Amino acid sequence: MRVAWVCVAGVLCFAGCGGTRLEDCAANFAGCQSFMDATADNASRAIAFGGALGNEYAPKCLQVRRGQSVSFGGSFQVHPLQQACGVGSSLEGTVSEGMSKEVTLNEVGDFGYYCTLHGTAAGTGMAGLIRVVE
Numbered sequence: 001m002r003v004a005w006v007c008v009a010g011v012l013c014f015a016g017c018g019g020t021r022l023e024d025c026a027a028n029f030a031g032c033q034s035f036m037d038a039t040a041d042n043a044s045r046a047i048a049f050g051g052a053l054g055n056e057y058a059p060k061c062l063q064v065r066r067g068q069s070v071s072f073g074g075s076f077q078v079h080p081l082q083q084a085c086g087v088g089s090s091l092e093g094t095v096s097e098g099m100s101k102e103v104t105l106n107e108v109g110d111f112g113y114y115c116t117l118h119g120t121a122a123g124t125g126m127a128g129l130i131r132v133v134e
């Protein structure tokens, strides 16, 4: 379940400044050890899932820069998308409708996500990881 903002003394936190922060992702979340580098300005930051891919995200392990957006494409009705762990983003709650969702990564760190029907919040099954660098 969602964990409320953890605010370090002296750091001002307010709604909308980066989404909900969850527990850090496990080092081997979704089995990701190497990442497709999508940090270049003109790189594709699209993650496809479902359909011909089956219960998979592609690319499953993606690296972006802070402030960049990733576009998830596929049926969220068949594969509801939810954050599992890690840094804040513009993804709130579970996406269970539509075919496309843009998620902006606002903090440096790991952002783990999963399909609530075919994966787990622990990163097994249909899950993926976005590594956000400065």
Ligand SMILES: [Cu+2]
Pocket: 055, 078, 079, 080, 115, 116, 117, 118, 119, 126
């Ligand atoms: Cu799924």
